[in-house]
């Protein structure tokens with residue numbers, strides 16, 4: 001570094017202590033760091049996750065399926081603490097070689113099927129249960145276009161804008177400008193689409209909404225990066241209308257709680273193994289029970 005200008009060396013070397021948030025878990029290599037088998041619960045679907053926007057997509061889908069009476073969608077949701085490096089345990093890497101949540105194992109089939117990447121998981125569940133993905137070819141294609149739009153766009157929001165606006169060790173104008181420009185463009189894409197459509201891909205609520213809502217809904221309601229004012233989120237009126245509409249769905253409210261270990265204790269359900277856990281095993285209930293016994 002001279003005059004504050006970074007000159008890349010001939011060959012990059014790994015500075016494990018670069019000071020940024022998540023520096024502890026970021027590595028330039030893949031594969032497991034330690035031996036650890038994954039727990040397996042009693043249900044056909046085993047989810048290994050955390051309630052980040054990528055994790056919440058899947059728990060919303062599973063809760064929506066159960067709300068429709070799809071018993072085969074019963075699931076165990078095991079907590080993966082990514083800040084502790086659980087995603088680098090050998091068992092997790094066997095399910096997702098990319099070491100990122102969410103990861104799902106379908107044990108209702110033999111041999112069991114592993115599914116990683118949230119978009120792939122949503123599509124797998126939609127096809128397996130014939131739900132939240134239109135059957136008409138044109139509508140199905142539109143839905144999948146938006147699903148894949150999310151997969152390509154959200155890294156600009158999270159890894160680009162969110163990282164440099166909220167997490168980088170210093171505020172750098174260049175990347176913040178670059179990614180703010182892109183995120184505002186993406187919000188405008190959504191806002192224009194939602195001006196003439198109730199849901200992202202048309203009249204029906206689909207896996208495209210489930211994929212997009214946890215990221216862009218959180219952004220415009222100031223729940224991600226505290227950036228709503230900076231981005232003038234209130235100007236994306238159609239995105240806000242859609243965000244609020246989806247937030248009212250009981251399955252969405254349940255899905256948001258699963259594998260959540262921060263925020264209000266009554267909104268945290270660190271692990272979910274049964275539908276009744278929402279009543280009996282929230283962090284608020286656990287804390288209250290501890291209080292009763294001490």
Ligand SMILES: N[C@@H](CCC(=O)N[C@@H](CS)C(=O)NCC(=O)O)C(=O)O
Pocket residue numbers: 025026052053054055082087099100101102116117118119
């Ligand atoms: N494209 C992936 C992204 C998954 C992802 O980035 N997961 C993050 C949490 S939101 C993670 O597990 N990070 C841990 C790590 O990078 O080590 C998906 O949609 O499933």
